[in-house]
Amino acid sequence: MSPKSPTLGTLLRGLRTRRGWTLREMSEHTAIPLSTLSKIEHDRLTLTYDKLQHLAQRLNMRVSELFAEPEPGAAPQAVTARRSIGTLDKALRVKTDNYDYFYLCTELRRKRMIPIVTRVRAKTTAEFGDLVRHPGEEYIHVLEGRVQVHSEFYDPVVLSEGEGIYIDSQMGHAYIVDTGCEEALLLGVCSSADEDLMESLITLHEQEGSL
Template sequence: MTTTSPTLGALLRAFRFRKDWTLKEMSTACGIPLSTLSKIEHDRLTLTYDKLQVLSRRLGMRMSELFAETDDDARQSVTARRSVGTVGTSIRVETPNYDYYYLCTELRKKRMIPVLAKIRAKSAEEFGELVKHAGEEYIYVLRGRIVVITEFYDPVVLGEGESIYIDSTMGHGYLVADGCEEAETIGVMSSADEELTSALMALHGDRSDVGPIQRLKR
């Protein structure tokens, strides 16, 4: 038997039904315009990280609930899990340097986080402070060329089909190489920390407004 992966819209719709709220009541409670909320529930829009923070605070939800991660799930044994990830069902986070598409978000307490990314920053100055977080990560270049900058190594340029594996606790960042306007990568972040998703999302800080879910160009 196949199961459908819950999207952000499905999670919010289920929350609204549990509260026995109309869409208008939900809109009043969370401060999101009714028409926008309807589009989110039908997966025609997604929310950036700062909006997810506001939403969770106003509805009295934990951020982990928006990623289908609950305390009850931690008591379940992790066996025979699977998830089919698509960009259409991903959670999109826009940052000045990247667009992230978090995949397979319905799986609870993941220790590997698959992420598609569009990279835009063109210089270390534009990128700003290097990123650090628990665990390790693997990045594979799908399109374009990137420059990988790290705390302890010289920058390295990677082209399509090339990849890198790094210690994520080391300061690091990804830039677009000279001659490219944008690059696309797929990566996997891994850690023994079962709250890795929340930790990664917390790095994004303030972001832009609601944005549509967009399929990556190939």
């Protein structure tokens, strides 16, 4: 079987990563809104040829170069030692209709693993809305209450305190409070090769509600 061709989103994210830009910096360089770039990188939006020409001009590239894959065998990144202690009082709080998110260890930039404490309020899939998708994988562990995990390819499953689930985050998914619970508290860890995963997640949250 021949390998799957990369999408515009994959190529654009790779280009941004090679230049060492965050999603916000890419937006500033290209004059394309951050939320639009996020949708492109997540393969939820494409661009017309005129828009591609504009993007290439802003990046001082030819349109054909946007679709050029990097050469294999790139040198590995240097190993660095970092640490951060995560507390709720120092967390970045993002409030939406369905959740309260508490992003931990936010002083570390370009993390590939994002720890999040989440308070779940949505009680039905209708209340939740469309399933969420984003790059990478995630593990969710129930700290308080019970949640129903709804996903694109599996039947719903109920998790109680002390139980967790590991999923492919690119699969549509939603966490809602189980019957009989008012709220639930989760500890989640999202990971991705995308160094700007946190900005991508927050962009998705902005579409759910307001900061």
